[in-house]
Amino acid sequence: MPLTQSTFTRTDTAIPLIVVPEDTCADWLASLDAPAQAWAETTGFAGKIGQALVIPDMDGAVQLAAVGYGSATDRGRGRFHVAAALPKLPAGTYDLRGDLSASALEAEALGWLLASYRFDRYCAQSPARALLIAPEGVDSTRIEAIAAGEALTRDLINTPASDMGPPDLEAAAKQLAEDFGADMTVTVGDDLLTDNFPMIHAVGRAADRAPRLIDMTWGTAGPKLTLVGKGVCFDTGGLNLKPGASMGLMKKDMGGAAAVLGLARMIMALELPLQLRVLIPAVENSVAGNAFRPQDILTSRKGLTVEINNTDAEGRLVLADALALADEGKPDLIVSMATLTGAARVAVGPDLAPYYVDDLSLVTALEQAAEAVSDPVWRMPFHAPYEAMIEPGIADLDNAPKGGFAGSITAALFLRRFVTDTPRYMHFDIYGWQPSEAPARPKGGLGQGTRALLAALPAVLKL
Structure with missing residues (x-):
C-alpha cells in the first residue's frame, strides 16, 4: 500500500512563512510596508491560532505568508498550531520561520507532515498541497520516519474491510517486513488449532477469509520488545450481533494492529538498537453456522478456560492467545x-x-515522552479488587462480566492473566479514530500512543 505525502520537499526556492504570536503581532505588522499592512488589516489577521495571512506581490503571486501562533494560554489548550492554519494556505512550497524553540519547531514541522496526510486511495484526483522545506536544525529524517509510520497506521484503518480483511492485513505486514528486511511467518486457518491458537481460530472461523496469526521479527541485538496488536478487520459482534449504528465504524477494529505496524515502521526506519517482534491476530468476527456461541467455553493457548458471555467481546480472546505466545x-x-x-x-x-x-518507571518515562511529543495518554488502573469480576466460576475467566461497570479495567485485567513470565507489560485501549477535523488530525483513522512510546523507548529499554 503506497504511503501518502509524509516527507519534506527539497528545493532552494520557497515562500517565507512567518509564525506570528498574538502578543507580538502588532509589532510584526508594523514592520511590513504600507500596502502589506493595509492588506493584513483588511483580512483581520491578528496572530490568532488558525489564522493565515497571504501577501501577494504586484503580479499576484504569493511573496510572503504568515500563520497565527496565538497566546501561551491558547497554545496550552491544543497542539500543532501551525497546522491549524494549513488549510487556509494556497498550494506552494513554504519555508517556516519564526522565534520558536527547537522542540516547538520540531513539533510544528511534524504537525505539518501529519496535516498533509490524505487518504486518496479511492479518489480519482487529489488536490494540490502546501509543501514545507525541512526547517533548519530539526532532525528531518526522524520526523519523516514518524510521519510515515503514522501515515501507514491511518491508511490501514481508513481502508474499508472489503479491501482490508485478514489476508490484506497480512499483505501490508509482509510489505513492511520486505521494506526493512524483517522476517515474517503466518499461521492460517486450521493450522491455528494445530499450533495451539484455539481462541484466534474460534473467533475467526465463521468468516470466509480465514483467521491468522502474523508474527514478524526484526533486529538481532539489544533488548527485546514485543508489540501485540488487535487485528479484528471487521466486527459484526458475532451471534451477539451489533446494532447497525454500532457496526458503522467497525472497519477500525483492527486499529491496534495498524498502530503497532506504524510504530514498528518508525522503529525500523530509525534503526533503533533492539530486537522487535510484532504479533497480530487477524480475524473477522462474523455470523455463520459455525460461529462461536454465547455460553461456549474456550480453552486458550495458556491453558486458561474462558466462558463466552458475549461474542462481541472477541478482541480480548484473540489477543489472549497472542499475548501467551509473546510471554513465552x-x-x-x-x-x-x-x-x-x-x-x-x-x-x-x-x-x-x-x-x-504496573511499573512506575514506565509511567514516568511514557508520560514525560507523551508531553514532549504532543501524543496525550492517560494512565488507568489494574485494579486488583475487580479481578473477581472476571472469574465466572464455571470457567477460569469470563470474557464479558455482567453489570456494565469498569469495562475497560476488567478487559485489561483479563489480558494481564496471559502475561505471567514477562515482568513488564503495558496495555493500550485506544480509539484509533479522529471523529472530527482537528489540527494535523484529519477525520478518520488515527495512531494514538505510538509517538509517545517511540519517544519513551530509549529510557524504558535503556537504548
Missing part, C-alpha cells in the same frame, strides 16, 4: 494495543490514549 519469549517489554472497549471512550473520550501498567 520472555521479552524485556510487551505492549498490547487494541480498540478494545467502548468503556474507555466513555472514561476519557476519543483524544486520550488510556493505558495500563
Whole structure:
C-alpha cells in the first residue's frame, strides 16, 4: 500500500512563512510596508491560532505568508498550531520561520507532515498541497520516519474491510517486513488449532477469509520488545450481533494492529538498537453456522478456560492467545494495543490514549515522552479488587462480566492473566479514530500512543 505525502520537499526556492504570536503581532505588522499592512488589516489577521495571512506581490503571486501562533494560554489548550492554519494556505512550497524553540519547531514541522496526510486511495484526483522545506536544525529524517509510520497506521484503518480483511492485513505486514528486511511467518486457518491458537481460530472461523496469526521479527541485538496488536478487520459482534449504528465504524477494529505496524515502521526506519517482534491476530468476527456461541467455553493457548458471555467481546480472546505466545519469549517489554472497549471512550473520550501498567518507571518515562511529543495518554488502573469480576466460576475467566461497570479495567485485567513470565507489560485501549477535523488530525483513522512510546523507548529499554 503506497504511503501518502509524509516527507519534506527539497528545493532552494520557497515562500517565507512567518509564525506570528498574538502578543507580538502588532509589532510584526508594523514592520511590513504600507500596502502589506493595509492588506493584513483588511483580512483581520491578528496572530490568532488558525489564522493565515497571504501577501501577494504586484503580479499576484504569493511573496510572503504568515500563520497565527496565538497566546501561551491558547497554545496550552491544543497542539500543532501551525497546522491549524494549513488549510487556509494556497498550494506552494513554504519555508517556516519564526522565534520558536527547537522542540516547538520540531513539533510544528511534524504537525505539518501529519496535516498533509490524505487518504486518496479511492479518489480519482487529489488536490494540490502546501509543501514545507525541512526547517533548519530539526532532525528531518526522524520526523519523516514518524510521519510515515503514522501515515501507514491511518491508511490501514481508513481502508474499508472489503479491501482490508485478514489476508490484506497480512499483505501490508509482509510489505513492511520486505521494506526493512524483517522476517515474517503466518499461521492460517486450521493450522491455528494445530499450533495451539484455539481462541484466534474460534473467533475467526465463521468468516470466509480465514483467521491468522502474523508474527514478524526484526533486529538481532539489544533488548527485546514485543508489540501485540488487535487485528479484528471487521466486527459484526458475532451471534451477539451489533446494532447497525454500532457496526458503522467497525472497519477500525483492527486499529491496534495498524498502530503497532506504524510504530514498528518508525522503529525500523530509525534503526533503533533492539530486537522487535510484532504479533497480530487477524480475524473477522462474523455470523455463520459455525460461529462461536454465547455460553461456549474456550480453552486458550495458556491453558486458561474462558466462558463466552458475549461474542462481541472477541478482541480480548484473540489477543489472549497472542499475548501467551509473546510471554513465552520472555521479552524485556510487551505492549498490547487494541480498540478494545467502548468503556474507555466513555472514561476519557476519543483524544486520550488510556493505558495500563504496573511499573512506575514506565509511567514516568511514557508520560514525560507523551508531553514532549504532543501524543496525550492517560494512565488507568489494574485494579486488583475487580479481578473477581472476571472469574465466572464455571470457567477460569469470563470474557464479558455482567453489570456494565469498569469495562475497560476488567478487559485489561483479563489480558494481564496471559502475561505471567514477562515482568513488564503495558496495555493500550485506544480509539484509533479522529471523529472530527482537528489540527494535523484529519477525520478518520488515527495512531494514538505510538509517538509517545517511540519517544519513551530509549529510557524504558535503556537504548
